[in-house]
Amino acid sequence: MRGEDPSPELMEALAPFPRERTWLLPALREAQEALGHLPEVALAQVAAHLRVPLSEVWGVATGYPELRLAARGHHHARVCTGVSCALLGGGELLAETARRHGVAVGDTGADRALTLESADCFFECSMAPMIEVDGAYHGRVTPDDVAHLDRWFRAHAHHPAAPRSPAHAIDPAPAVTAPAESAEAALDRLAAAADMRQRGRPALRLSVQMGTCGRAVNAAELLAALHRAVAAARIDAEVVAGACNGMCYAAPSIEITHPGWPRAVLERVTVAALPALLDALAGDGPLGATGVAWSEAAWRGLVPAARHPFWAGQERALLARAGAIDPESLDDALLHGAYRALAHALDRPPVEVIEAVKASGLLGRGGAFFPTASKWEACRAAAGEPKYVVANGEEGEPGIFKDRHLMEGDPHQLVEGALIAAYATGASRVILYVHGEADLSAERLERAVAQAEEAGLIGDRVLGRDFACAVELRRGAGGFVLGEETALLESIEGRRAQPRTRPPFPVESGLWGKPTVINNVETLSAIPAIVGRGAAWFAGLGTPKSPGTKVFGLSGPIARPGVVEVRSGVTLQALIETIGGGLTGGQVGLGAVVGGPSGSIVPAALFDVVMEPRGRVSPGTGGIVAVPEGASVVEIVKTLLRFNAQESCGKCTPCREGTPRLLALIEEMERDAAADGHTTRANELAEAIQLASLCGLGQAAPLALLRALETYPNDMTGRS
Ligand SMILES: Cc1cc2nc3c(=O)[nH]c(=O)nc-3n(C[C@H](O)[C@H](O)[C@H](O)COP(=O)(O)O)c2cc1C
Ligand code: SF4
Ligand code: FES
Numbered sequence: 001m002r003g004e005d006p007s008p009e010l011m012e013a014l015a016p017f018p019r020e021r022t023w024l025l026p027a028l029r030e031a032q033e034a035l036g037h038l039p040e041v042a043l044a045q046v047a048a049h050l051r052v053p054l055s056e057v058w059g060v061a062t063g064y065p066e067l068r069l070a071a072r073g074h075h076h077a078r079v080c081t082g083v084s085c086a087l088l089g090g091g092e093l094l095a096e097t098a099r100r101h102g103v104a105v106g107d108t109g110a111d112r113a114l115t116l117e118s119a120d121c122f123f124e125c126s127m128a129p130m131i132e133v134d135g136a137y138h139g140r141v142t143p144d145d146v147a148h149l150d151r152w153f154r155a156h157a158h159h160p161a162a163p164r165s166p167a168h169a170i171d172p173a174p175a176v177t178a179p180a181e182s183a184e185a186a187l188d189r190l191a192a193a194a195d196m197r198q199r200g201r202p203a204l205r206l207s208v209q210m211g212t213c214g215r216a217v218n219a220a221e222l223l224a225a226l227h228r229a230v231a232a233a234r235i236d237a238e239v240v241a242g243a244c245n246g247m248c249y250a251a252p253s254i255e256i257t258h259p260g261w262p263r264a265v266l267e268r269v270t271v272a273a274l275p276a277l278l279d280a281l282a283g284d285g286p287l288g289a290t291g292v293a294w295s296e297a298a299w300r301g302l303v304p305a306a307r308h309p310f311w312a313g314q315e316r317a318l319l320a321r322a323g324a325i326d327p328e329s330l331d332d333a334l335l336h337g338a339y340r341a342l343a344h345a346l347d348r349p350p351v352e353v354i355e356a357v358k359a360s361g362l363l364g365r366g367g368a369f370f371p372t373a374s375k376w377e378a379c380r381a382a383a384g385e386p387k388y389v390v391a392n393g394e395e396g397e398p399g400i401f402k403d404r405h406l407m408e409g410d411p412h413q414l415v416e417g418a419l420i421a422a423y424a425t426g427a428s429r430v431i432l433y434v435h436g437e438a439d440l441s442a443e444r445l446e447r448a449v450a451q452a453e454e455a456g457l458i459g460d461r462v463l464g465r466d467f468a469c470a471v472e473l474r475r476g477a478g479g480f481v482l483g484e485e486t487a488l489l490e491s492i493e494g495r496r497a498q499p500r501t502r503p504p505f506p507v508e509s510g511l512w513g514k515p516t517v518i519n520n521v522e523t524l525s526a527i528p529a530i531v532g533r534g535a536a537w538f539a540g541l542g543t544p545k546s547p548g549t550k551v552f553g554l555s556g557p558i559a560r561p562g563v564v565e566v567r568s569g570v571t572l573q574a575l576i577e578t579i580g581g582g583l584t585g586g587q588v589g590l591g592a593v594v595g596g597p598s599g600s601i602v603p604a605a606l607f608d609v610v611m612e613p614r615g616r617v618s619p620g621t622g623g624i625v626a627v628p629e630g631a632s633v634v635e636i637v638k639t640l641l642r643f644n645a646q647e648s649c650g651k652c653t654p655c656r657e658g659t660p661r662l663l664a665l666i667e668e669m670e671r672d673a674a675a676d677g678h679t680t681r682a683n684e685l686a687e688a689i690q691l692a693s694l695c696g697l698g699q700a701a702p703l704a705l706l707r708a709l710e711t712y713p714n715d716m717t718g719r720s
Contacts, residue, residue, distance in 0.1 A: 006045050009034050014049045021052050024060055024494035025477055028067055029436070037068040052494065063496035064477035066436045073108040073115040075153045077101075078132045081118045082398040083593050083639055084125035084555040084625045089143075093129055094118050097146045114149075120643055121398030123438070125555035125625065126248035126562050127216045139216030180464025183346035187339055187463060190455055194331035204237040204281075206230070207255040209323065211244030211408050212440050219252040225271040226254070233278050243409035243444075245323025247310060248562040250291070255323055256281070262295035263324060264302055310560050313579050315541055317529045317549045318522065319565045322409025327444050330451035333412040339457055341532035345420050346465045353424040354380065357527065359535035361547035366392055366483075366520030367598065367621045367696070369546075369613035375517055378507040379425040382515035387427035390492075390511070390518045391418050393434040393441060394476050394483035397596040398643060400623035402551040403521040405563040407434065407441035410525070411448035415471065417524035419462065420531055422469045425517050429470050433488055436476040446473050480597070480647040484695050485518040487649065498649045499695040522551055522622070542568030545612045550619055554580045556626035557587060572607040572617065576626050587628035591711075595620025597640040597647075598700035600707035601627060633715040637708045638666055644701035655698030658689040662705055666716070673718030679709055 013034040017023040047054040079094040103109040127139025133152040180186035208223040250267035266289040286301035293299035305311040325332040358373035395403040486500035510516020539547040546568035559581025611619040645659040686702030
């Protein structure tokens, strides 16, 4: 953009946005996408277009970490130094990148060729250590890779284009379906049509794991090579860009489906191995690959799932279809049972749905474990129209990456869960709020929404019934606090992400003062299973204190990092040792970071304690990072605390001032181990922060330090 002239390019980019404040964040994202950064004149253009005071546009533009007011170099690299990546050498990779490319961290080299930054997490911790280069993630990175960073440079150094919000704006013209005798009958017709189309497709399907995790280790290259190899060998097979089934450790992997064969997954497939693999598939002998098959006994050299260490202890309800279906196909989702629970719900009164969710005992999976049915009931009873359902897919807590797997792997399941929530609560609008960097989640959800609209699953008469619902996608722009429910509402309204004081609670006065239910992605993804398979079935999968299943992300230096779903009431021993395969290289476990920066390091001595909400060991939001003996407890606690201090929105003093002060206290302890009183001062300050902070960020920020002082006093104080 030249000088102070308004940019015609930007004018064009802004034109689709209605001139309302709610579009401020999407418009700023769009402007940044068009220009690479947000110069002052772009802010003025956005302000003029949306009729928002420039000072407030400035306030929002400087309030979200992903919005950039300054230009970057021609290329851009970010090296993750979050706990999982740090344990696998992230810090060394950052230093090596800086050294090799002659650029300081946080700086752009003198020739403006490269801007280098550190990052807190890319939310694909199973692929640690990770680097992002010109908007693309790379996983399992080695120091050698860093020496040849230029092979990852792109001609255009912007992030890949993000889906635009107005495409599915709040007042779309939804498809209308004819009145149906029942929603189930209308769905039967959709499923029958999908079945007819399916019959014309090849029997053999080869699905390359193209989740964000797979893409970080060259799955796109494998997919392209597979397309070529299948065409060259004239094999009648459908090649699909699939999703991750949770086996991130096995990426790049290929999932095979064929009538008469068990479902099968081949691990760590290389381009070089493809010709032999396709030959083997044509025969009936062993496939010459490692992997898993859903068969009673070993199948063509693959381990049966019931005996596979990653799978044997899992219970798949929410992740049942992830990896097994084409995440971009509504037909596939319908043929695997999607929208069956929605149809079932629509043929019954909304209160029956709430009763089912209540009977299931479902507790919110966003961290607070609040009973979902209570929220829904309160929203239904609240006065005010329209009502909203917001799916919280912000997931900005380092070490946690399960919601992205749910959104990428089975987007229709989330859409269905949100529609059922809307029906039950009396809402007519759903907003799917997706993290600003979770591009693939957003892309797949965007497509799912468009397909569902076209099929009459979203719109004026959902499945022909007297239920109208519009669904819209929104994107964040970074910041941990943005995931806090009221901060998220502020951002939708076009403001900085700062939590609101409560009461009133969102169920009474949420988005634009109207009753609003906000649920986590995992919570909403559980709804179709509860309504479809029964509340008692779901409740029976867990414990009385924690019914149902729980999805976890496993990372750190373990053999099988990935995303798993287990019956609630699991132990860390089962997750890390059995499913995750234990620490690599014969390392001994020191503990595990559970719950990211709002959590703490759980010592290995507690690995056999059943995890329950508010129990001795709480599952938190489901991020588990295994920590080996020899890792620095102080460094981990400092990483978590530094993150909380940096992410404080600044609204309340104890969090804004106290959290950095706690960090400084640790540094004082490190400098002067012999001095007395540090622990007492830390405890007093922590108590003040916990009691006087407005939101969960400040309230939970001191936890990691407090627990570490109790559990690892010598490591923390430097005394023996
Ligand atoms: C700092 C902070 C960050 C949060 N981030 C998220 C998040 O990324 N995703 C989420 O679902 N909930 C997050 N929450 C919790 C939400 O405020 C809210 O409790 C949750 O979305 C409600 O959904 P649930 O009842 O289904 O758990 C966060 C809370 C705090 C205090
Ligand atoms: S506790 Fe921290 S993040 Fe939360 S409102 Fe207060 S200052 Fe903001
Ligand atoms: S991706 Fe590096 S810590 Fe999460």
